[in-house]
Amino acid sequence: xxxxxxxxxxxxxxxxxxxxxxxxxxxxxxxxxxxxxxxxxxxxxxxxxxxxxxxxxxxxxxxxxxxxxxxxxxxxxxxxxxxxxxxxxxxxxxxxxxxxxxxxxxxxxxxxxxxxxxxxxxxxxxxxxxxxxxxxxxxxxxxxxxxxxxxxxxxxxxxxxxxxxxxxxxxxxxxxxxxxxxxxxxxxxxxxxxxxxxxxxxxxxxxxxxxxxxxxxxxxxxxxxxxxxxxxxxxxxxxxxxxxxxxxxxxxxxxxxxxxxxxxxxxxxxxxxxxxxxxxxxxxxxxxxxxxxxxxxxxxxxxxxxxxxxxxxxxxxxxxxxxxxxxxxxxxxxxxxxxxxxxxxxxxxxxxxxxxxxxxxxxxxxxxxxxx
Numbered sequence: 001x002x003x004x005x006x007x008x009x010x011x012x013x014x015x016x017x018x019x020x021x022x023x024x025x026x027x028x029x030x031x032x033x034x035x036x037x038x039x040x041x042x043x044x045x046x047x048x049x050x051x052x053x054x055x056x057x058x059x060x061x062x063x064x065x066x067x068x069x070x071x072x073x074x075x076x077x078x079x080x081x082x083x084x085x086x087x088x089x090x091x092x093x094x095x096x097x098x099x100x101x102x103x104x105x106x107x108x109x110x111x112x113x114x115x116x117x118x119x120x121x122x123x124x125x126x127x128x129x130x131x132x133x134x135x136x137x138x139x140x141x142x143x144x145x146x147x148x149x150x151x152x153x154x155x156x157x158x159x160x161x162x163x164x165x166x167x168x169x170x171x172x173x174x175x176x177x178x179x180x181x182x183x184x185x186x187x188x189x190x191x192x193x194x195x196x197x198x199x200x201x202x203x204x205x206x207x208x209x210x211x212x213x214x215x216x217x218x219x220x221x222x223x224x225x226x227x228x229x230x231x232x233x234x235x236x237x238x239x240x241x242x243x244x245x246x247x248x249x250x251x252x253x254x255x256x257x258x259x260x261x262x263x264x265x266x267x268x269x270x271x272x273x274x275x276x277x278x279x280x281x282x283x284x285x286x287x288x289x290x291x292x293x294x295x296x297x298x299x300x301x302x303x304x305x306x307x308x309x310x311x312x313x314x315x316x317x318x319x320x321x322x323x324x325x326x327x328x329x330x331x332x333x334x335x336x337x338x339x340x341x342x343x344x345x346x347x348x349x350x351x352x353x354x355x356x357x358x359x360x361x362x363x364x365x366x367x368x369x370x371x372x
Contacts, residue, residue, distance in 0.1 A: 010039045016354050017043040017332075023347040025336045027054035027223045031258040032359055033266070034328040040258070046335075047224040048237075055221035057257045059208060060333035061245065062318035063311025065261065066254040067177050069200060069211075071108045071294025072268060073192070074180055075278045076199045078104075082187050085281070092183050096154060101166040104183065107176040108293040109286055115160035116173035117153045118248070130156055131247065136340045137229045138236075140314075144243040147214050150178045153249055170288040174251030181250035192250060204267055208257035214246045218255055223335035225315025237337055240314050252313055261320045261331040269307055269326035283307060283324060301361025310352065314338050317348065321356060330359045 010032065017028040020043070027044030046052040077083045083092070085105045089112075090098045099113075106112040117130040131153070157175040164171070181192045188195050193211040201209050210219070218241060227240045245253035256264075267273055274282065285297035292307075300306045300323075308321045319332040332355070336344050 010041070012358055013039065013355070014041045014043070016351070016358060017041055020044075020334075020347070020351045023351065024344055025334055025347065025351075026226065027335045028332060029054045029056055029058060029223075029258055030330070030332045030355070031056075031262055032330050033262055034359065044335075045223075046221075048226065048239075054223040054333065054335060057208065057221075057259050058333060059210075059219050059222040059255050059257055060318055060335070061218065061225065061252075061313035061316035062254050062256045062261070062320075063248075063252040063313035063316070065256070065309050065311040065318050065320050066211075066250060066252045067311075068268075068294045068309045068320070069196060069254060069264070070177050070180050070184075070192070070250045071282065072273055073184055073195055073199050074104065074108060075274055075282060075293065077184065077187060077195075079275050079278055083183065089179060089183065092186050093179065096158060096179075098158075098179075099162070099166055103166075104180075105293065106166055107180050107183075109170070109291055110172050110176055110289075111167055111170050111286060112173070112176055113162040113164040113166050113169065113171070114173055114175045114179070115157040115163060116171070117157040117175050117178070118251075120160075120163060120171075120173075128160065130160070138231055141227055141229060141238050141240065144240060144314075145216055146247070147244055148246045148249070150182055150246075150249045153178050153247075154182070170286055170291060172289075172291075174248060177251045178249045200264070200273065204260075204263055204272075206256070206260040206263060209260045209264070210255045212245055212253060212255060213249075214244055216242045216244050218242070223316075223333070225313075225335055226337040227315055228337050228339040240338075241316075243314060245313070248313070252311055256318065258318075258331040258333050261318060262329045265307070265320050265322045265331070266326040266329055269322050269324060301357045304360070306356065306360055312338075312348070319352060319355070321360070323360070328360065330355060 020028050029042040032039045042053045046054045086103050088100050102112045119130045120128045196211045225241045228237045282293040285292050296308050315338045317334040321330040
């Protein structure tokens with residue numbers, strides 16, 4: 001057990017993260033900023049077979065939290081007058097022949113209807129694969145250093161029928177954010193990593209945050225990520241901390257720390273990064289899932305609102321929650337053993353519910369959504 005005390009003790013938070021480890025997570029680190037000050041704690045293991053705990057401020061692959069960063073870059077470019085939020089994406093990326101009704105806003109809000117290149121689950125239980133054959137099980141382990149070009153991922157998605165007419169429904173699709181990446185690169189003439197540095201990482205001094213695109217490593221210190229699969233009737237568990245994240249691209253390729261995630265979401269919602277009108281647009285949810293532009297907008301336990309995005313990335317995961325003014329935040333890094341069945345999914349959801357209820361609603365039960 002590792003706890004950092006500033007102005008207050010939070011044994012109830014330490015108990016939750018220890019119970020998360022008991023439920024199957026390899027390790028957890030948690031950071032909370034609220035009216036009492038800052039609290040950090042860790043539980044579990046940095047690496048299987050060792051005794052060290054996960055490092056406070058260790059690096060973690062943040063998965064779909066990347067979407068909040070990417071959406072913020074797009075909105076910064078809207079503020080600079082280089083992108084129109086309600087302009088057809090086809091005006092910027094004509095090479096894909098996108099439906100002219102799809103706007104930049106629809107990409108950021110997942111209302112474009114484009115097929116999810118990682119595969120689509122439908123309400124009747126059917127699954128339509130995208131590149132999934134190469135990103136699950138032993139196939140993913142064997143090919144985890146393969147490089148996918150973002151254009152390739154988009155073309156896989158566009159080879160499938162659209163899920164719905166643009167703007168008529170909501171469905172979470174990584175393809176939207178790969179298109180957002182290509183949009184950023186097209187209008188600026190620079191890589192998404194360069195624009196991320198110019199517009200967010202540099203101004204906020206987020207020295208622990210990286211947009212790797214194809215780089216396979218992760219800076220020290222970090223906890224280890226694992227993947228489990230079946231082969232010849234045997235269960236095999238592999239360390240997949242090193243991998244090429246190009247298979248998810250800007251849908252989830254970034255690396256960060258709980259400290260940097262706190263600094264980012266607090267600054268974003270505190271008005272440091274975006275003009276007030278664009279921040280208001282970002283935090284205005286659509287009706288079906290409560291998704292704004294790169295963030296979920298949820299009812300907080302006991303009333304009020306939390307702004308959030310979580311993410312999972314093959315044995316690593318990150319949580320990011322804040323009050324709408326950025327004054328209270330919860331950020332966490334998790335390492336675990338992933339598998340094709342996403343067997344940690346239920347434990348992940350229950351744990352986030354408990355943490356959010358504790359930080360944002362006291363003893364009252366709350367609800368949180370897994371979004372990674």
